[in-house]
Amino acid sequence: MVIPLSENVVLPKNAIYRQYTSKQGWFTFVENSKNTISSALINEHRNCPNGHFSSYNGGLNAQDNCIRLIIEDSGINDSDFIINSEITDLGVIAVEQPNQAPSISIDIHNASFNEGSKVKLSAQGRDPENDHLVYLWTQLLGPPLHLSDASAKTISFTLPNVKSNQVTELKVTVTDGILSTSTSTYLKVTDVFPIKKVLASFDGGSADWSIIIN
Numbered sequence: 001m002v003i004p005l006s007e008n009v010v011l012p013k014n015a016i017y018r019q020y021t022s023k024q025g026w027f028t029f030v031e032n033s034k035n036t037i038s039s040a041l042i043n044e045h046r047n048c049p050n051g052h053f054s055s056y057n058g059g060l061n062a063q064d065n066c067i068r069l070i071i072e073d074s075g076i077n078d079s080d081f082i083i084n085s086e087i088t089d090l091g092v093i094a095v096e097q098p099n100q101a102p103s104i105s106i107d108i109h110n111a112s113f114n115e116g117s118k119v120k121l122s123a124q125g126r127d128p129e130n131d132h133l134v135y136l137w138t139q140l141l142g143p144p145l146h147l148s149d150a151s152a153k154t155i156s157f158t159l160p161n162v163k164s165n166q167v168t169e170l171k172v173t174v175t176d177g178i179l180s181t182s183t184s185t186y187l188k189v190t191d192v193f194p195i196k197k198v199l200a201s202f203d204g205g206s207a208d209w210s211i212i213i214n
Ligand SMILES: [Ca+2]
Pocket: 073, 074, 078, 080, 081, 082, 083, 084, 085, 086, 087, 088
């Protein structure tokens, strides 16, 4: 069966042939040894080449205007399901959108916090196809943090007490199930209660005292 496209209509890139049967609903044309799909350009008379001609190339090729379907009688692509020397086909050309990776951002970026602070970080993932997104947080740098739920969109944790200013780096990866994207952010942990040295005097001499407040 040869299907000519309307005049001045050509096959788009990434075209697929979708068809309908009452058994399967909509599905992409199944290709096997008895079912093939191919396409060709119209000839110099602006007609589609005869279906037996070798001008048909396998698949749906961009810019072509003729589609050739070879469908097995009663096969998977025949929507009357019976051997009756007739093929019933109800199909449309669709464009397959290749999956695109999600993008990600973290709401707080490169911020400074005092030691002991409770911090909440949220990741904002967006996916061009609105796929379901799964998050994973990991720590790359700095004093170990206990992350509340490393697979949540928002995590919270308490910064440890430190003896000097520290830098931590947290990475979040978002995946749509096939493609993933990562980003990271640095958090500065400020040592607000440093170890203080107090000098006390005694008779006949002096001694160093260390008072650790943190
Ligand atoms: Ca049939």
